Structure formats: C-alpha cells, structure tokens
Amino acid sequence: MNAIDSEQCERSIVLAADHVGKLRASDVMRVMEDYFFTYGSTGTIVEYISENRPDLKDEAEACRLELVPAIGKQCDCGTFLAQSEPVCPTCNGGVK
Numbered sequence: 893m894n895a896i897d898s899e900q901c902e903r904s905i906v907l908a909a910d911h912v913g914k915l916r917a918s919d920v921m922r923v924m925e926d927y928f929f930t931y932g933s934t935g936t937i938v939e940y941i942s943e944n945r946p947d948l949k950d951e952a953e954a955c956r957l958e959l960v961p962a963i964g965k966q967c968d969c970g971t972f973l974a975q976s977e978p979v980c981p982t983c984n985g986g987v988k
C-alpha cells in the first residue's frame with residue numbers, strides 16, 4: 893500500500909478515531925461508509941484496517957459486504973467486489 897492510499901484511509905478514520913490504532917469495532921461501519929462514498933470502493937480501506945488492526949478484520953469484511961451493491965460482482969475466490977473495483981483486493985485476480 894502506498895502513502896497516498898494510507899493517507900486516504902486515515903482521512904476517513906479520523907472521523908471516528910484519532911488514528912487507526914484507536915478505532916473501535918462500532919466505528920468501522922461509519923469509516924467504511926465515508927471511504928466508500930468518497931472513493932467508490934472498499935478494497936483499500938479493508939486492507940488498511942486489516943493490516944493495522946487484525947482484530948477488526950472480520951468487522952471490516954462484514955461492513956464491506958453490506959456496502960457492496962447487490963449488483964456487485966463476485967470473484968472466483970468468493971470476495972464480493974464493488975462495480976468500481978476491477979481487480980479483486982483479496983487475490984488480485986481479475987473478475988469475469
């Protein structure tokens with residue numbers, strides 16, 4: 893993950909916590925919503941939260957599924973992708 897991606901993630905996270913280290917599970921959805929509606933995808937923020945807060949990985953994945961539109965695509969690996977995500981963030985594979 894590059895510095896710009898991290899900065900964009902932190903920009904959403906500061907709405908709910910001082911930094912990712914202080915993020916609570918109950919605030920993950922709010923952060924993810926902000927990120928999703930700003931950048932149109934959830935892959936990077938899920939990755940960022942998972943890397944920095946392994947304890948919140950499941951929460952982030954659950955929020956991601958709620959945010960992905962019903963018309964979203966599903967990768968062969970089982971991950972749901974938003975329309976705007978051409979590449980699967982889990983396996984980096986393309987989508988049919």
Ligand SMILES: [Zn+2]
Pocket residue numbers: 967968969970971980981982983984985
């Ligand atoms: Zn995949």
